[in-house]
């Protein structure tokens with residue numbers, strides 16, 4: 018009889034905090050600057066330098082803890098994690114070990130289930146090493162990222178499938194973005210995921226030997242990587258082999274987990290309390306202040322969108338799916354106070370275009386500009402169909418909607434004489450459909466209307482055209 | 496005025512009166528340095544004459560226009576070379592930092608400069624402040640101005656020797672387990688280790704971060720108080736810096752001490768204490784007696800245990816603190832290495848001296864998985880108990896008096912291959928570091944009429960004013976030693 022295995026997965030997610038400066042020095046916390054330009058003696062690990070804790074980083078860690086239902090410790094302790102690597106200037110990383118800032122908590126999976134957390138701790142990011150192709154003996158180090166504040170969110174090993182790991186990450190990212198703790202940009206490494214994966218025979222409770230899977234740099238990589246690692250382990254176990262405790266790296270191009278250099282495994286990090294930083298003490302007042310400044314969480318926002326803007330539950334859900342979209346919507350409505358139309362436009366043309374562009378990011382259009390377009394449409398200056406063309410042009414060019422309407426010649430035509438001419442031409446060009454309509458086939462009206470709109474290049478005012486078309490058809494009954 | 500003996504207060508008065516100029520101080524210092532350095536080797540770097548004279552002239556001009564308020568203005572100060580200074584090398588006495596130039600000034604340097612002091616140069620030390628003899632410097636030992644065959648103590652041996660020889664008016668040192676007080680005692684000068692957190696550590700190349708403090712070595716207690724007042728104070732760039740206003744130690748220096756109760760630990764008179772040192776300290780206590788309320792015996796039962804506890808805590812911290820010297824960004828890098836690991840090993844293997852490597856290994860071991868509880872954690876427990884012992888002792892006394900060192904200065908080379916004996920030099924000084932207390936060593940006479948000895952005072956945390964006040968009164972009874980006769984300008988042999 019074959020043994021069936023179940024996966025035991027724990028995730029370690031590193032989230033860069035959205036602070037203005039680094040965690041222990043005054044250098045800017047920013048992605049994309051030229052290498053080694055956001056550095057100072059402190060984050061370069063020069064002799065004699067000392068860390069000074071960024072208060073904002075602490076607040077954001079607490080905020081994350083609040084959003085995820087953690088216990089916030091009134092006293093936590095920083096510790097040195099010792100290892101040598103060129104992108105770690107001090108030869109140790111300042112992290113937290115046995116007394117992290119948050120304990121417990123959970124991440125909802127979105128279907129009523131949730132995954133328990135072990136802890137959240139504060140630490141500093143390391144720099145980045147580059148091993149350029151053809152660089153010969155040389156490697157390069159960029160220390161801009163060194164000292165960027167991180168929280169590491171550690172789940173209990175209670176995730177059972179790659180699918181659940183995926184949901185965990187999606188929901189965690191959403192909460193971190195919502196609370197403005199982390200911008201969630203996995204491509205830029207603001208959010209990074211490592212997975213501990215082991216298998217055990219179904220029905221048993223002892224944990225199998227785990228491997229650590231690193232470099233899961235996207236949702237997709239997380240799912241595929243864990244799936245592949247589970248499959249790899251299952252194959253070994255069913256073949257009678259044993260799993261080696263090792264660190265694997267997900268090779269997204271080849272779609273396989275690859276063992277990292279075995280040296281990486283034997284680390285004794287020799288954690289000990291960081292003597293340069295006193296224990297982090299959090300008063301009740303401080304915790305209250307952080308709680309009071311807490312941004313609205315997704316569930317609360319969805320409910321508010323229903324009550325405040327009268328949106329349907331489904332629409333409110335879509336619009337609050339990401340904090341960015343929700344914020345965009347609210348800004349549009351602030352300038353164009355017709356929430357239903359704004360919601361329709363976002364859920365329709367806006368999200369459709371976003372999807373076509375295959376991004377999760379907002380389209381490059383300011384909410385104020387979209388509000389202007391919707392106002393033009395509402396005022397009759399442009400038809401909804403032409404409005405969509407203007408919107409696409411706005412995304413393309415970044416120009417103002419009023420200018421684009423003129424530039425593209427998309428002013429709405431409401432003039433009876435001009436429209437009647439178009440209607441007459443369309444009816445003359447489609448005698449079959451006219452006959453069908455007159456024979457009782459009402460549906461043909463839609464087709465004819467479409468032809469009329471096409472002939473006006475979307476500019477015809479539907480409010481004028483619809484009765485005009487019907488009247489012209491009726492007139493043909495003679 | 497004899498500039499080899501004059502106090503800062505006297506010099507400042509002469510500068511104010513116009514009978515002396517800062518340029519005279521620079522000339523004196525450079526002349527004496529030129530004469531004595533070949534033998535003493537207290538300095539790793541003396542700043543160039545032009546820069547010093549330019550700054551001295553600026554200081555004199557500022558004084559003439561009434562722009563000088565600090566008594567340190569215009570006075571050249573020597574700096575231990577583990578304190579970062581712009582414009583000079585900062586080597587920590589190590590090959591691995593040969594020629595290293597700091598991009599910033601330590602907070603204490605900023606403060607000295609703000610007070611108008613001139614930075615004279617950088618003093619020799621045991622590599623990374625690890626040692627009790629200054630023999631562990633990668634750039635050769637410093638000799639004791641009282642006897643060139645003997646060590647000046649350490650690790651601030653260069654700072655102590657520079658002051659003792661009259662080359663410097665005052666100097667900064669650092670004290671992790673006695674590194675200011677022990678060399679001060681062995682060279683016959685005053686050495687103050689302030690309360691942990693009183694003087695900013697920013698810019699001090701870390702050895703044992705939870706123990707290190709910067710402090711002055713000086714010709715007299717009043718000078719030490721002046722320098723202490725100038726460098727103390729909260730520094731928001733040092734998270735371990737205390738945010739406590741302690742007030743000026745100078746202001747209360749001469750207040751009466753007739754209500755002060757002095758505790759003397761019974762454990763002071765134990766095994767290993769040189770008979771001459773004991774006699775000298777007892778005689779000093781006899782002289783203090785009439786000035787204070789009472790002298791009583793107290794107990795510090797863990798004095799002996801302070802040595803192993805210290806050598807675990809300090810080395811554990813050092814093992815991490817010294818990881819940054821990896822050849823990647825600055826300092827020495829071995830160019831022969833073919834791989835990263837090899838580069839680390841060869842750079843650190845060649846860059847660090849024997850004692851530093853010994854302590855990195857010790858500390859690494861103390862933190863290793865499986866040993867952490869037995870070594871590091873246990874040492875931390877002892878450390879807490881020692882602090883508790885002091886707290887209990889200070890319920891019955893106001894200051895504690897004890898020897899500064901178990902012996903006078905020992906011959907160069909005698910203990911260098913015997914670390915356990917060497918570590919015992921810190922027997923009387925370590926406990927103050929473990930408990931974070933302020934402590935001072937002042938001269939209490941000569942051993943066999945040739946070698947200086949020191950007596951030590953400790954006070955509760957942040958009680959520098961009390962500590963310095965008692966020390967000042969005691970010093971008045973004991974007298975200062977002045978410059979060793981053998982090197983004095985008239986008749987001394989400088990070889």
Ligand SMILES: [Zn+2]
Pocket residue numbers: 039042043044055056057058059060061164
């Ligand atoms: Zn920095």
